[in-house]
Amino acid sequence: MNSLSKENLNQSVQYVKSVGPKRADSFAKVGINTIHDLLLFFPSRHLDRTTVLTAAKAFCYLINGYDGELTVIGKVVDVESKRFGKREILKVQFRDSTGFFECIWFQGAKYFKSVFNEEQVFAVSSKPEKSKFGALQFVHPDFDRITEEEEKNFLHTGKIIPFYKIPKELRTQKIGDLSIRRIINYAVEKYAGELEETLPEKIIKENKLLNINEAVKNFHFPVSTEKLESAKIRFKFEELFYLELIVALRKNYYQTRLSGNSMQIKTTLISDFLKVLPFELTNAQLKVLGEIKNDMLSEKPMNRLLQGDVGCGKTVVSLIAMLIAIDNKFQAAIMAPTEILADQHAKNISVMMNNLAEKFTKRKIKVSLLIGGQKKSEREKRLQEIELQEADIIVGTHALFEEKVKFKNLGFVVIDEQHRFGVRQRARFQSKGNQPDVLVMSATPIPRTLSLTLYGDLDVSVINEMPKDRKSVKTVLRSDNKLPEIFKFISEKSKEGYQSFIVYPLVEDSEKLELKAAETYYKELRTSHLKNLKLGLIHGRMSWQEKEEKMIFFLKKEFDVLISTTVIEVGIDIPDANIILLNDAHRFGLSQLHQLRGRVGRGSKQAYCILVTKNKIAKFNSNEYISLDYLSSAQIEKYKSAIRLQTMVNTNNGFEIAETDLKLRGPGDIFGTKQSGFPELKHVDLVKDTELIIKAKKIAFEIIKQDPSLELDSNKMIRKNLTTSYSDNIKFSTVA
Numbered sequence: 001m002n003s004l005s006k007e008n009l010n011q012s013v014q015y016v017k018s019v020g021p022k023r024a025d026s027f028a029k030v031g032i033n034t035i036h037d038l039l040l041f042f043p044s045r046h047l048d049r050t051t052v053l054t055a056a057k058a059f060c061y062l063i064n065g066y067d068g069e070l071t072v073i074g075k076v077v078d079v080e081s082k083r084f085g086k087r088e089i090l091k092v093q094f095r096d097s098t099g100f101f102e103c104i105w106f107q108g109a110k111y112f113k114s115v116f117n118e119e120q121v122f123a124v125s126s127k128p129e130k131s132k133f134g135a136l137q138f139v140h141p142d143f144d145r146i147t148e149e150e151e152k153n154f155l156h157t158g159k160i161i162p163f164y165k166i167p168k169e170l171r172t173q174k175i176g177d178l179s180i181r182r183i184i185n186y187a188v189e190k191y192a193g194e195l196e197e198t199l200p201e202k203i204i205k206e207n208k209l210l211n212i213n214e215a216v217k218n219f220h221f222p223v224s225t226e227k228l229e230s231a232k233i234r235f236k237f238e239e240l241f242y243l244e245l246i247v248a249l250r251k252n253y254y255q256t257r258l259s260g261n262s263m264q265i266k267t268t269l270i271s272d273f274l275k276v277l278p279f280e281l282t283n284a285q286l287k288v289l290g291e292i293k294n295d296m297l298s299e300k301p302m303n304r305l306l307q308g309d310v311g312c313g314k315t316v317v318s319l320i321a322m323l324i325a326i327d328n329k330f331q332a333a334i335m336a337p338t339e340i341l342a343d344q345h346a347k348n349i350s351v352m353m354n355n356l357a358e359k360f361t362k363r364k365i366k367v368s369l370l371i372g373g374q375k376k377s378e379r380e381k382r383l384q385e386i387e388l389q390e391a392d393i394i395v396g397t398h399a400l401f402e403e404k405v406k407f408k409n410l411g412f413v414v415i416d417e418q419h420r421f422g423v424r425q426r427a428r429f430q431s432k433g434n435q436p437d438v439l440v441m442s443a444t445p446i447p448r449t450l451s452l453t454l455y456g457d458l459d460v461s462v463i464n465e466m467p468k469d470r471k472s473v474k475t476v477l478r479s480d481n482k483l484p485e486i487f488k489f490i491s492e493k494s495k496e497g498y499q500s501f502i503v504y505p506l507v508e509d510s511e512k513l514e515l516k517a518a519e520t521y522y523k524e525l526r527t528s529h530l531k532n533l534k535l536g537l538i539h540g541r542m543s544w545q546e547k548e549e550k551m552i553f554f555l556k557k558e559f560d561v562l563i564s565t566t567v568i569e570v571g572i573d574i575p576d577a578n579i580i581l582l583n584d585a586h587r588f589g590l591s592q593l594h595q596l597r598g599r600v601g602r603g604s605k606q607a608y609c610i611l612v613t614k615n616k617i618a619k620f621n622s623n624e625y626i627s628l629d630y631l632s633s634a635q636i637e638k639y640k641s642a643i644r645l646q647t648m649v650n651t652n653n654g655f656e657i658a659e660t661d662l663k664l665r666g667p668g669d670i671f672g673t674k675q676s677g678f679p680e681l682k683h684v685d686l687v688k689d690t691e692l693i694i695k696a697k698k699i700a701f702e703i704i705k706q707d708p709s710l711e712l713d714s715n716k717m718i719r720k721n722l723t724t725s726y727s728d729n730i731k732f733s734t735v736a
């Protein structure tokens with residue numbers, strides 16, 4: 001590619017016909033500065049002749065009970081609005097060559113009235129309905145304006161029309177569906193041929209991909225549905241290819257920076273510890289311990305993800321790994337996402353270490369807790385212990401990151417509940433020691449597509465087995481008018497030694513309101529339904545000392561019931577708490593619900609999870625089983641909360657729950673994408689594009705295996721692209 005053409009593409013978008021300086025300013029506001037940017041501003045969807053029906057045909061569909069969405073095109077023949085008191089209703093009449101149809105708006109009539117003018121042509125998409133007078137009707141449909149010329153072209157030549165999501169910054173400059181199409185059409189005709197290829201020739205050939213020029217042209221103005229599909233695949237592939245290159249580079253980077261910490265099993269510390277452990281490890285725990293141990297014994301630094309459903313016993317596995325490090329005269333640290341969880345870990349580990357010291361007098365292992373809310377003197381003491389290696393196991397929160405924290409000899413790091421931490425944080429932690437081995441633990445099973453992408457730089461170990469004699473939690477969904485009966489159940493069960501959590505969701509993200517809600521319920525329950533029980537209250541506005549105190553009271557059974565906001569969400573382990581009641585359960589996210597349910601069922605008693613929700617949702621759920629596979633994205637959006645609750649009732653399997661969660665959240669909202677340090681995915685659907693992910697991964701890993709620094713001539717282009725377009729994402733790689 002010669003430099004002249006590159007200059008063309010780097011020109012301001014203002015030089016594209018009918019843009020000019022003023023509109024260029026608006027384009028700049030939405031990140032479109034150059035002609036190149038404009039070419040890569042792709043349509044959000046297309047209108048394809050094969051999916052459009054005539055009015056007459058659509059009417060037949062309606063009569064035959066068709067229940068899906070469909071699209072018709074018509075010319076506006078009448079716009080009529082009617083007032084009913086305060087309310088204004090808008091009815092727009094359309095016709096095509098076969099008949100009439102109408103669209104109705106019950107809201108926003110004033111606005112829509114200004115959108116539809118007689119003689120204009122629109123494509124209208126929605127579920128068809130029958131009006132009072134038996135006519136074909138669409139209520140609040142999606143619609144797109146098209147020109148008459150486009151309509152003819154489209155119907156007769158089978159053209160496919162693009163639609164762009166037009167940001168309001170452009171709309172205010174009077175750039176609508178028609179003008180954006182004209183502007184982009186001009187840019188594509190004139191400049192798309194000059195785009196420089198961003199994928200290696202060989203890869204394009206071998207995978208039968210469209211080259212960038214063809215792909216851009218066909219993404220905007222496809223010559224056929226097949227070409228449109230190919231264009232999309234090309235951009236998906238490109239996105240995944242570079243993502244996987246980054247993954248491969250990172251993995252390579254970790255693996256080649258030898259820690260030199262090849263540890264050994266030096267003493268009987270581990271076997272002594274196993275003797276004081278009150279239970280036998282499950283086979284799955286033993287298996288992953290083997291994998292972890294291998295990493296620790298080798299010179300290769302460990303970067304391992306330990307996955308396992310809530311309650312499977314990850315903590316004890318990580319503790320044994322920490323003891324291996326201590327056996328080798330290193331310090332080990334475990335970082336938890338909340339103070340209360342860090343506190344609990346510190347307590348549990350201390351108890352176990354004391355048991356160990358009682359039985360084996362030489363084995364005095366010191367545990368230190370470092371969290372944000374500590375008193376200054378306390379904190380100074382802890383910092384000193386850490387710096388002098390008086391502390392062997394350091395438990396903490398984010399506070400462990402702080403500069404003041406200086407480990408004398410950190411050899412092993414555990415990060416609990418991984419999804420809250422990103423790669424940057426991991427790296428920062430690693431820099432605090434001499435290339436310590438890192439184990440990250442996640443209670444949320446990670447769907448396969450994510451472990452291939454966002455977590456692809458980690459080795460993965462899975463605990464797929466629960467400790468023996470665990471009964472699975474019984475989950476039920478109840479409408480809130482059943483609360484009195486539920487409270488009765490809680491009272492009855494407390495006579496059998498059951499303890500209960502009663503959880504209220506965060507109200508509008510406000511801590512103040514949260515406090516108020518929890519306190520109000522606490523006072524109310526104490527004097528009414530649960531007046532015969534001992535109640536405790538815990539919420540996010542308490543200091544960690546207060547929270548700790550409440551948790552200890554609860555653990556010691558001084559409360560029968562702990563009323564709580566979501567502060568108890570992660571990791572907390574109270575063996576006799578076997579009922580959890582979640583109020584307004586529809587407000588919780590799916591993985592949050594699963595986490596919360598994981599707070600019970602940790603002993604051998606039958607545990608219960610009671611999801612309480614509005615009558616409407618509870619009823620919806622009892623009526624029918626909804627399968628995600630048969631719902632449109634609009635329907636998924638509508639029934640999200642009901643589906644979440646139904647999923648909870650139907651399964652205890654964390655893996656299934658994570659898959660459903662991913663489907664419900666959609667590709668745009670993958671947890672932690674931003675903090676993961678990976679580029680944002682614009683084209684790929686992490687739920688549906690599994691095969692393409694696997695393919696891109698294979699190709700990318702192969703390239704990095706052969707040429708880890710991307711120095712070969714054939715990889716020059718890749719290197720250049722990575723360093724220019726992905727410079728933010730390659731910090732932890734051998735190319736940086």
Ligand code: ADP
Nearest residue numbers: 279280281282310311312313314315316467573
């Ligand atoms: P998670 O994996 O969710 O972090 P924990 O590590 O908190 O789970 O373990 C849950 C409970 O199970 C703890 O009380 C722990 O002591 C207990 N536990 C762990 N491993 C076993 C085992 N092999 N047999 C019986 N109980 C176990």
Ligand code: MG
Nearest residue numbers: 314315416571
């Ligand atoms: Mg845990």
